[in-house]
Amino acid sequence: MKKSMIAIGIVLVILVGGVIFLQNVNLNRVGADEYFTQINGEGTKTEDKMSDGGIHIRYEYELPAYDKDGNQKTLTFSADKQLRENAYLLLFVKNGKDVTSYQEVKDEELPKKVAEVLE
Known part of the structure; x- marks a missing residue:
């Protein structure tokens, strides 16, 4: 009886830990290459009609974009809002060209070679 309670307790801890891990980890970033870019321009506004009749706007x-060594690649990505002009972004790229996620970074977070190219 005691062994089965311990086993159930261990399984519950593993399940709860797994749920917490999945909530805090963006799987779009796992295993992705990192590139840095700076927002220049407003982006191209696109409107998609949804099945319920609503309009979904994307930019x-x-x-x-540049990897940590300063190698350049042109990347295309979209956002649900217009991004801040001159903001620095860290792009997460899979399959060499698919931007799966991004986050804004401060200029002091840029690798040295990237900062030299972007500034």
């Missing part, structure tokens, strides 16, 4: 950006 598409095509910008040069």
